[in-house]
Amino acid sequence: MLEVGNKFSFYGKILQRNNSTYDTYPVNVETEKQENVIVRIPEDLEISINKIYFFETETIQFKDKVHYLAKSVKLLGEMNENDARKEELLKLFYHYAPVEIEKIKKDIEETINSIKNKVLKDITQDIYNEHKEDFYLYPAATKFHHAYISGLAYHTHSMLRLAKGFFDVYPFLNEDLVNAGIVLHDICKIFEFDSYEGSEYTIKGKLIGHITMGASLIDQVATKLGYQDEEETMLLQHIIISHHYYGNFGSPRKPNIAEALIIHFIDNIDSKTTVLGEELNIVETGHLTSSIGVLERERYYKHKLTNE
Template identity: 40%
Template structure:
């Protein structure tokens, strides 16, 4: 299993090709830059010295038996591939990562929080939207890459944000708990239409043309009109939180946070995403070393302290 790879040496393991980028060396020799995945993690890999025909024979979604040499490259484990043999009988669902919680466990906790919401307009709106997306909410990833990019990542990320927000509300009791619970649960629902599927997602036409923030804002408007809730101030504030949850216009939000609850939503969204990426980096590097640079974290390296196991 990928999670068990801790040191350099020869290895052979079954895995899923989840990224397959074709490129050429400075001498013009084709090679593949790969992400190999199983249910425990992702392994960066390079397959050198290929022919044009060999390069075209591999693709995302293929399950292979990968053999090669594990090396340390830029402070992270990498596989220098020797061979990739297709395993056509294997099921792709056995090779994708899953959220740390089962779908039914996440659903039970989400429903508990909705039942705690005292503002019935917000509670009904949130439950109605979840009823529309049904099980997709508990199977889709939160992102195509970078953070919570696994089956169930959308719900798990949203649930983590609810938990963080409730802790913050204990310190700042002037915050509206109902708004934060509902906004955390709903904020990324648009990704169900932005992405093509829960496994190896690509951006849909809607995703590319509209983006998940706009998709959800339109869904909220439609459901509010169906429920005759469009004139409620709490609904207006919820829509503002959804529209501003990326924090800055240059990050994709049409407006910036202008209420305390919107600021908290944007902050916990960012915090949960960044800590996930930092933990991913820590998991693939040696103690006392820095991990590889992470583009989504301003190209920073993350240090793994010596006593961190």
């Protein structure tokens, strides 16, 4: 039983906000212990649905019941938690990429550090350093593929791994350009969505989109670094604007350099095959999946040789 005057601190996700005529308003919170509690928030403090907060509370008497009164409320991002603790909390409250973030972060940063071309490396490093915190949190889409926390980084990491096979078979490809293009091709999705939790498209995302924003960001950073007239800058921008290939999917140009074409293929392979794997994972052997939107609404058979 709760007693008045007790102090409790915990992480929780806001499930619902309720109106009130008092100087505090009640919110429904799911705690990290997966309990549902009501916390009273001061009326001058705004909170957002579906976000994780750290609550410092004290129990008070309210209408013959004991409630949690918030003394301090801070977003998870404002807390000085290490990456492992943040990942633990995100996995607890949200659908999360099936990867270890520290592992893929190490691989991605090693890839950036391995870029030998100075122009490509400087532009990629500058953009990555500025946005890496959001890069490891945002999804790659709202529903079509990698539509979960850290989906953007997971997708990027998978593409970098796939690219290694192409380098072995096609030696005319420039590894630096492909790797830089992969790291940057979707990075402006962090501006396309309103948040990394339960994301919806922003007005800017709907009207401009990550492709145009990406090409513009490369131009801004290249200009800042004095690389605005370098061919590498143009090649990176071409990769960004052409990686969806088709105009009705957002690309104003089709790929006209080998590296852009390969990135389009790798992007297509990973986005579609990842969804296929997720669908096969939820059906029994000997059955068909439901129709899959990214695969032209076809249904796929899970045969007895399918690896689990």
